[in-house]
Amino acid sequence: MYNFIRLLKLCKPHAGMLLLGAFLASLTVLANVGLLAISGWFLAAMAAAGIAGVHMNYFTPAGVIRFLAIVRTASRYGERMITHNATFLLLSEIRVKMFATLSRLNNVDLAMSRSADLVNRLQNDVDALDKFYLNVLLPIIIALFTIPIVMAFMSAYNAKVALICFISLMIIGVLLPVLLSHKLHKQADAETRLSAELKAELADTLKGSRELAIYQAHDAQLTRCDTLSQQYNSQLYTRHKAIANSNGLSTFVVQLTMLASVFVIIPLVATGAMKNVELAMLALFVLASFETVLTLPAAFIELPVALSAAERLFSLEDKQTPAPYKKHDQVNNQHALGLELTNVSYQYSGAHNDALRDINLSIAAGNKVALVGASGSGKTTLVNLLTGLWPLQSGSLKLLAAEHSVELSSLDANERFMQLTIVAQQHHIFDGTLRDNLRFAAPEATDKMLIEACKQAELGSWLNNLKNGLNTRLGTAGRKLSHGQSRRIAIAQALLRQGNFVVLDEPTESLDNHTKYSLLNTLEKVWADKTVLTISHDPVMLNRVDKVIWLEQGQIRAMASHAELVENEPDYVELITRF
Template identity: 80%
Template structure:
């Protein structure tokens, strides 16, 4: 029931169109019922008039019949158009929400999920929800609207017949669906799970066809897929069997009800309480009234499958940390945050040695720290763990704030990147204008803010010389820029953000000495209250930081000031001068 309510909440943006579709569907059902009942009366009346040799006014009932036929056709057309359009809108709503959920999950959740399973949820589970409105919600709404109206008109002719008909409607529309729904509830979960597993296994089989051939494991894998396929077909057979049984029972109840109503009306006609022509009308009225509930058994058969698919989708959304809002509120009021790494290890698949081996250090809020090490020492691995681009294997990575510490692993990507400002060594320039590239970092920034960021990044004179200014196109991957200009655009983007922990990867690379000195002075002034972690081997930058973390072969070799390392470590001096 909880997932049903959550699905209803997702329908809220399109509630007007959904209700309009339900109104047109109800109008179609009522027009069908009225058309069949009046047609029965008209045919019986014409026959009775012919036998008695009297005249009757056939223009009025003929006009009513024609009117109801037009109403039925027009409302059916409108209902199909509105309800299907509403279904497509709901599907887009579900799919966008699902994609948004995937994009907000932290990378550990993503890394621990099979890509084929995530795709299955995004594709097939969302597609399963297209039945929620048309096959589940719409029949329920139509029944709620139509049954009271039909019963009210039927009771005007015979309260007893209306009561019998109402009981039969409840059997078909409530009792039978409830039994089917209860019976198929567990089976629906199994069917959805087996379907997802089968698709995942088939995707893995195709993707790993070469490896299966090399290790001669195709037969075992195909046997496993065949077993899953048989299990899935068995689940489908049980469901379709239930649908067939439901349709058969519904038909039996309808025929018995109509027969019972005829036997109840005959004495009334014999006593003169009811006109003979009303016998045919009321019998057909009873028969047509079941159109109000005829699709409810199927709706309740589809409901468990829809809720099972919704459960899988909502399971991803529920992976968000329960204390996420607390983290966001605490982190939002920080001007700087620190970083604590404890017993962090990381080893790439197939590698003999660890890329990071028992890394322990603390960066206090507001401090300026440099990360130094030869190629392969673990600097990039450490930054990727910090950003969440790679999942943590062991150890602890925490943000330090005035109100406590927060595990990075428990944060969503959006929360984590809101606190981080990163200037990567490999920075991509998109094929667009300078304004568009800068606004990736700050979509709401004004042109004045963009120009100021360019000036702070030592791009002011270059920008002033551009004929079209911020409207200048930078070309694919920034091919119209020098490497130094590309680096400074990345720094300008970083200046537009409001992150509390700044991560810079060789920020002064490809810059001349004069530009570098001015840029470093500007960055120190602007980010004076921020925490900065800089990967660099530039002696000028190293002399400006509070501490240096020296990595070697995945371990912290030393943690000291630049001056202390220069005075005591010859290998350190050789490292920074070599670069």
């Protein structure tokens, strides 16, 4: 029920359109019920008049029938147009909300989720909610609005028939849906879970086809996919079987109700308490009245699926932990920022040891500092905490600006990344032109600025040899680039930024010596007045920094210049040589 209410809240911005669609749909149902009932009376009356050889006024009922037919057609057209437009509006609302939720998740939540599962939530779970309004909410609203009106008119003719019809309506519209919903609730959760697992496994199979071929594990992986497919198909069969049984039972109840109504009416016609032409009218009236609830069983079958999908989406939203962000003008327009970490510790969920433990360090504004350490020593964790993409668990992390110090957690994402320029080790290249990719870093940059950044990143000769220049498409994930070219494009993007604190993760990786030396000379000039923190094990890079911070098992083992560490620490020499 809680997730149902949250879904209703998503409908609030478009409530007017949704209610208008429900009104037109209800009007269509009432017009159809009235049309069938009056048509039954009219045909029976015309037949009786013909047998008796008397005249009757057929203009009025014919006019009413024509009017109801026009109302039904017009309202049906309007209902289809309005309800489908409302569905698209609601779907766009859900998609935007879901994408905004993913964009606000911290890296811990994203890292602990399979990318295929997140795509499945963004696409398939959202698509499952596509049916929420049309197939779930709309039938419920129609039933609540039309059943009292139909029962009021039917009671005016015969209370017993109305009671029989009402009981049958409750069986089809309430009892049967409740039973189905209870029966299929757990099945819906399993169906949604299996669908997500199957899509994730298929995505992994396609992405990892090379590794599966190398290790000859294709058969085992395909067997797993086939097992999940069979389990998922079994769940679908159960739901479709329930729908078929529900439709059959509903039809049976409708026919029994009409037959029972006829048996109630026949004695009244025989005694003259009711006109014979009203027998056909009431029989068809009873038959048509079930249009108000016939879609409810299917709605309650779809409801658990929609709620299960909603629960998966809302579970991501519930992971968000809004921070008390404030605007800090004192960090703006500074040439460089210092950094101070006090008692910073971090532990990953489920891990026994701390990734970082009681880190205390200070970097003065304008300093060039390197982080070194074996794999798992905490380098990347420290940088992720600095960028704010992973939440700080304990301790204090401050940016030092002139005479002020500002807690990093008090800056919102825009403020933080206005100050930070980051070149990550894994850098994504978008499927677009070189110009498009560079302008992600500086949307207002001119072509002259883009070309200059490429030259500074040692991409000048490569760019000059490109037939289409900045208009060259780089392919999905930069597949047309070498790893070294991809790294230099990332550095060109960083050069276009005006951040005051630069974070570089293995900036010289995959570069030849000539390119490396030229690039480092350029970076020293361009970022001479910036604070630079580099993760690197390259002796050439380490020899150019002011201080090296050596991390080991989540703690600082030593802080000194590269020359001092080389002279006094044999383990340090082995570390940078090994890398």
